[in-house]
Amino acid sequence: MMQESGTETKSNGSAIQNGSSGGNHLLECGSLREGRSNGEAPAVDVGAADLAHVQQQQALQVARQLLLQQQQQQQVSGLKSPKRNDKQPALQVPVSVAMMTPQVITPQQMQQILQQQVLSPQQLQVLLQQQQALMLQQQQLQEFYKKQQEQLQLQLLQQQHAGKQPKEQQQVATQQLAFQQQLLQMQQLQQQHLLSLQRQGLLTIQPGQPALPLQPLAQGMIPAELQQLWKEVTSAHTAEETTGNNHSSLDLTTTCVSSSAPSKTSLIMNPHASTNGQLSVHTPKRESLSHEEHSHSHPLYGHGVCKWPGCEAVCEDFQSFLKHLNSEHALDDRSTAQCRVQMQVVQQLELQLAKDKERLQAMMTHLHVKSTEPKAAPQPLNLVSSVTLSKSASEASPQSLPHTPTTPTAPITPVTQGPSVITTTSMHTVGPIRRRYSDKYNVPISSADIAQNQEFYKNAEVRPPFTYASLIRQAILESPEKQLTLNEIYNWFTRMFAYFRRNAATWKGAIRTNLSLHKCFIRVEDEFGSFWTVDDEEFKRGRHIQRGRPRKYCPDENFDELVAHNPSLIKNMQSSHAYCTPLNAALQASMAENSIPLYTTASMGNPTLGNLASAIREELNGAMEHTNSNESDSSPGRSPMQAVHPVHVKEEPLDPEEAEGPLSLVTTANHSPDFDHDRDYEDEPVNEDME
DNA sequence: GGCTTACTAAACAGTA
DNA sequence: GTACTGTTTAGTAAGC
Incomplete structure (x- = not known):
């Protein structure tokens, strides 16, 4: 080179x-x-x-x-x-x-x-x-x-x-x-x-x-x-000059004063048109008309500027532009090269457009077929999309998409359809959007869901058509350790969505509320602070901490009780495995008691705490079910879950009767709603948990 | 119309 | 005292 x-x-x-x-x-x-x-x-x-x-x-x-x-x-x-x-x-x-x-x-x-x-x-x-x-x-x-x-x-x-x-x-x-x-x-x-x-x-x-x-x-x-x-x-x-003598040959390219055209082009200069010492161009009516006629038609000319890529020469009128075009952008190596570059640009754009068109067509086809299909029986619960169509999107373009792509009666909807239903009109819709929920059961959005429109959400202040819970879960699962602090969740929201760079007080509060309200989000503490993990299975169940109930746990009130029943709790809480260790101990005790195959240490060390917790909970559900059937009146203090739930794992709110008294927490651990209604949560409404 | 769910706002408490 | 975090409650809106 x-x-x-x-x-x-x-x-x-x-x-x-x-x-x-x-x-x-x-x-x-x-x-x-x-x-x-x-x-x-x-x-x-x-x-x-x-x-x-x-x-x-x-x-x-x-x-x-x-x-x-x-x-x-x-x-x-x-x-x-x-x-x-x-x-x-x-x-x-x-x-x-x-x-x-x-x-x-x-x-x-x-x-x-x-x-x-x-x-x-x-x-x-x-x-x-x-x-x-x-x-x-x-x-x-x-x-x-x-x-x-x-x-x-x-x-x-x-x-x-x-x-x-x-x-x-x-x-x-x-x-x-x-x-x-x-x-x-x-x-x-x-x-x-x-x-x-x-x-x-x-x-x-x-x-x-x-x-x-x-x-x-x-x-x-x-x-x-x-x-x-x-x-x-x-x-x-x-x-x-009016005498028409040698001035007649004074072909001055006044356009070249303001353009890069060579002096080959010629225009008769109008000395009266000069203002402020600047030469201006006399534009006869004929030329003005020509300008108006052609400025809209010639793609290389607009607003008095040559639109040739990289040129932007000012041409006062269309005649000047034509002269400029013929002289400056004649057929030569430079123009040819520029033309090739422009061809490349156009090809790239066409390619992108074709891809987007294809994607849109596939979406439309898919949704149209779905909407015209006979209503099928409800699908397996965990296959129904929890990704919701924003109201703005559905209202803004009612013809563009079927109105109920995520209705419960619709066939299985891949979750990837959720974010793809964005329309151009919805792109400009900002503000509180009530979502339409197809089912009370959640299906996690995949990384591809957000990734598909990642750039879009990053730049456009469009509210993502996902629930807070879905987004929080996604943020946590995207993290290497599958755990995030609250602040990291905030950062993920602002990083991924332009929408959440505004009204921080609102959505941050919503995040906190969701973290507390959803059972799937598990708060874990260690010596560095607290962070949140997600229980995916619980997320799919979509259960919430019920309202109107006493607080699910009051560490200060019950801490002494807990310690009294489980002295190892303090040590475990201070360890870096504050979550796993007591859980492990409790689980092993429970499993030993119920003859359940032990989890290996390796499985307990799995960083995906959510899955771990879920698996443990599943096992414990069965175990406790078995235990409760045997000893429904078992003492709370003997429950292994007491070491887990009060500090690290959320508990469902207590029944009013059970919530009374300082031992309510322990009672809750023993009669954990998980244990009570997990046995039939797929068949019965979640609300029955609290009944 | 009732129920459920999600969102929002607010209050409150604990902690750094 | 302040900011942040976490929990809970109440009201509202939308969908079923």
Whole structure:
């Protein structure tokens, strides 16, 4: 690549030395060719390192080019001393060439380059030095132009007083012509170079900035005074211009003042249209109509700006745009390369669109088939989706989707359908959304459910169509240890959903409420604090801590009792396995008592505490069922669960009678609702737990 | 209309 | 005293 860069630089240098303004084009084309040196279109997914490398190479090329141009300019400047009052137009052309390129880097643009850190410090220093030297040169040139203009004005005054002499008049007109051409040339070259830099990524034009071509005028080396001078000159000769003499050949591309079009295009300048020293373009009605007619039709033109990728040249009217298009975006290597890049972009977008369309079609088909299917018998409980369709989604686009995709009578609904029912209208719906629950039984949402629309939820403030419980569970299960602190759950919500970056007080409270309310969430404590795990089986059951009941546990009130019945509890609580260890001991005791096969130590050490707790609970349910059948009046203090539930595992609220007295907790442990109603929870409503 | 469920808000207590 | 965490209750809305 370095060799290629060197080659390109050399060609650029030769082009510049030939006095051609197309050097920038060569540089740019070279860069483009470099990007597809193998004859391929530029890769869309260039790696960051490759991109940085290419940018650095381009920056080097620019620096070299600037250096060459400066050398050339210095030579020319030596020939053209500002002190000379030579008014011969022929000598002004090199001056314009000399002024062109380095001036395109305004201080702001230089700062941009600095910020982008594309150039090395040495290169930047060279550029800065060049810039400073050229600033001085520019000032000298400005003085020169001012003097020249003053002389022109003097001559005009003399002509007005002494009568018009055709020869002098012609001379003045010639001077004006040369002056204006020079001005335009400088602007064009500036714009071309700036455009080149922009396309190479060395400059970025901020959206708020003025249009690209105007910037060098405002900030570059050509001050507004020059244009003001020209305005004065042309105003003085307004009457003469109507004579139709040599001014008729004054084809000035005023569009090029504000665009990067070369001087080939021509427009008759309207001196009356100048305002504030800025040249403006005379737009006849015919052109305005043309603009209106075509601006809506031509995809490359809109809002007075050329829409060619990377161009954004300002074209005052459609005619200017057409000229600009034909001249600037003619069939050449650069345009071809840009066209290929655009083709790649379009292909990528089409590919993405096709995928999304396919996905949408599959969703629609699936849901439509489901909705038209005869209502089937209720499916297995754990297969009914708990993922709910947001009200906004269903209401906003009633035709787009069947209304009841998750009704209990619907066939099995993969949970992945939940988040995929987002519509464009629902994307903009923010606010409290009541959810429609198909069943009281929960089915966990999978990672794919959220992952499918992960980016969407991350960026769009759309309330996810999942319950808090589902999201909390997902957050916990996504964690490596399958356990999260409350704050980590908060962070997961804010990280995954843009919606939860607002109204924190609301949803955080909801999370806490859900954590406390749902039996599936198990709070575990260790010496580092408390964290939450999830019992997946319990989650699928979807049971809640019942309301209107006394607190399920009061550690302070019952702690002494607990310790009295189980002295090992304190030690176990302080251990890092505060959850597993007492549970293990209790479980083993219980299983030994009930002749249940022991869990191995390895299984107890499984980090998935939720599954562990679930499995243990299942076993204990059976065990306690058996135990209760044998000794329904067993003493609470002898229950192994007393060491587990009060501190680490939630208990269902107590019956009012049982809740009374300091031993209520122990009583609860003995008559845990789990044990009471787990035996038939699949057949009976959950509420019967508390009856 | 009743029941269930989820959401929200609030109160309260414990803890750091 | 404050903020955070955890629990509980009450009210509301929506779906069944």
